Amino acid sequence: MHFHANQAKSFTEGRNIRCFGEVRPGPQGLEMVHPEYQLFDDTPPPLADQLTPIYPTTEGISVVRIGQLIELAWQQLEHQRLHIEELLPQQLIKQYQLPSLQSSLQQLHYPKVGVDIQQLESQVTPAKLRLVLEELIAHQLTLSRAKQQTQSLPAPALAAVQNLEQQFIQQLPFSLTGAQRRVWSEIMADVSQPLPMVRMVQGDVGSGTTVVAALAACRAVDNGCQVAVLAPTEILAEQHLHNFKHWLEPLGVTVVWLTGKQKTKPKRDALAAIANGTAQIVIGTHALFQDSVEYQHLGLAVIDEQHRFGVAQRHCLVAKAPPNCGLHQLVMTATPIPRTLAMSAYGDLDHSVIDELPPGRKPINSVLLNNV
Template identity: 50%
Template structure:
């Protein structure tokens, strides 16, 4: 461990136990942590601005003599201090002031002031500026470098952070950190040493390009970004190496897969056949498969997963498929039972909606090995669930869970050093940069071909005032014998949001369309009621299904050709794309109508435009990531796996591939350096290789 990483902040002057607690809220525990806590802007306190040349909204340093200081009474009491430097006069206003301030700010006192110039009641004013009083007639020397402004928290002031950073920079000079990136890479990219980069970022000179420092394009920032990205890639590769160090059962008999393919009323696409072959190659070696299958809505990922399951079952092993919602899990259960029951393979069900007795019975049969396959939700990785011989885990929509939940399910099949194979599915196309960061420990397969006969879905965006026209369109679709979805963003009316609620919309549409059977589904319904209503819609007994976004994934009704989304401006691009994918699953032409409330924000306009322009899930995912950023795109479950301190996935996308190459080299040729990098950047992740 480096000297800087070994030094706790409690050893710095001015940090007591209470201060250390507050700094810990910012993730700051050591001097090294502090040095990687970068400014988000800089203030120029290196030069003095004449008062006579001040303009509103400037952040400046001025010096002058106090002409008068009086307590002003009005709507709010304030201390008003008038300052002059011979070129002009300006006021300093303090709404909160102490007796000591009032005593010090007297006529004749000499001050240096820093703050923002604003237009006020007496002309130009500074509100609660920072200031220093001259001792005798002497003011301290001006700053030689720009003044950093740091992210902070309650009880930790800028002055405190700057004081601690000065001490940290002194230690940095005394104990320069080891440069862990290859010198050849630093030279070719013209990147500074780590010490030079940190000094530049915490104490830039007045003529340094501040905009480059703040936007991340300066070599000093790029130096830290590259090192952090390499560390994250090392974490992924170490985790992968740790998992690959285990053994796994070998599955080579594909007779059940051929029986399934022969029973299907359609032919697999070339992409499906290619991905099944990739999976079969993984399963044929005694090393755990770690494979992500990406496929756009309706591309046939579930059938690919079924082929993998059949190879494991044929070898006498059990299979567990986990989905994030009960509705999606139910859809998988329906599909797998439809395909596997004719092959005399039982598929069990395990979810929160089961009665305690049903759950106990299913768990007992799984533990005894009586059931070859189970489909379920989070209930699958609960402690009470055990398997006799788990050989394959299938996780759908992995980004809704998280790496550790995937691994928790894997552990249920561990026998000594042997672990199950893992197959991860997602219908949310993942931008390449994000996939490298989030799924760097997985091999990736892409089903990039839709089944034949699928036509593009025509999409149009209409203001909410056109609702009657849309209702007429729903009626016309029903008269032609097809079905429609009407999706709402809320379940109940809310004063805070103007969104149409599903229950109110259902009532309105039943009244507007008295000759149609209109069903309602939302997340607060009992699972049994939800399943019954969905089944009626699937059987064609209802022409219109009003639903919340619970139907986002997994619902498959080929006869549905019209999707209406109310308040479409409230949804992210990926969610809009997933919902649109509920139609266009049969042979006929399908349509999607995006109803929106005005006025639209710039982002909402961009989203709706992208939806109209393309049906390409990968392009939509890229645009969605660009608009929302990785944190919001992934949701809270997964962001811990992307906890970059300095790197920005969108801004620094171009560095991801070079970082992966450097990580590969370090892991194979310089393992000690690789370990040091992981320890420096991934706190608590030193055991990655053991998971």
């Protein structure tokens, strides 16, 4: 056994010790590693009537220190030197029989000895659910405010000119599925309004989300707007570049490539084409929203695998729209997202699903593997 000098002096013969910690088998019997302990002579001090929480730690701060800081904060609350506002409406608290915010904090940080341990460890106590509900409501309010801010500026209403759209559909070697046509109609209804579209299209790999994005790009180009197609990796961006060039360049649409790794002259030429408007569709990675990029009239942003981009990065691209003008946004994902999760995590986006594969395509099975 190893002790600091002060510890060694406190362990005198005949004194009693009470240890708190995880008991586990050791080389010479049961042992505790770094236990908490109390020393006493005859009568043991009374046990606390509450459990001791074990907090997750980070470098530079111990469990004990975290507990001390929480105790200091709690003392401020108990003596009313610190006030926390009850944010949930009283009607909601009564309806679901929720504890108050202060009571919830007390029950979680200072649980009584007789509490249901299984319920506590499963994090389904009323106190925990109370805090979870407040966080979810705050998250939804934040998303709602973000959507209001997004739609506070007018966006160009993209009229149904249809010349380019119809040419594009006619030259495809396949027919659109019913799901693609449904989602296309939802997108067209959005962009025909003088408010920014913010819509997420979800579809398995091979379901044809890129074709729908190309249709939206055709509508924007037909109305004299530029389109930015943003992908998180160069490999994915190159796939989009190949598809858009193959589909649209024969129809007279200029597609430009822009990434951070381009050599000086191709990059300078791309930036000039974007600035003077000859680049009608710009495809690339994070370079699309760098300070050096100036669009002549950006009207639509297509963002693939949008969960790979932060909100701030999306806003940087939105800021490339003309002054005092909003930007239509179409975000795509092949990641399976349950509808309820999509509504909670992406509440600022309208939601469309391409739930039909083209004929001959093999279905996609999504599985979750543990410990691979």
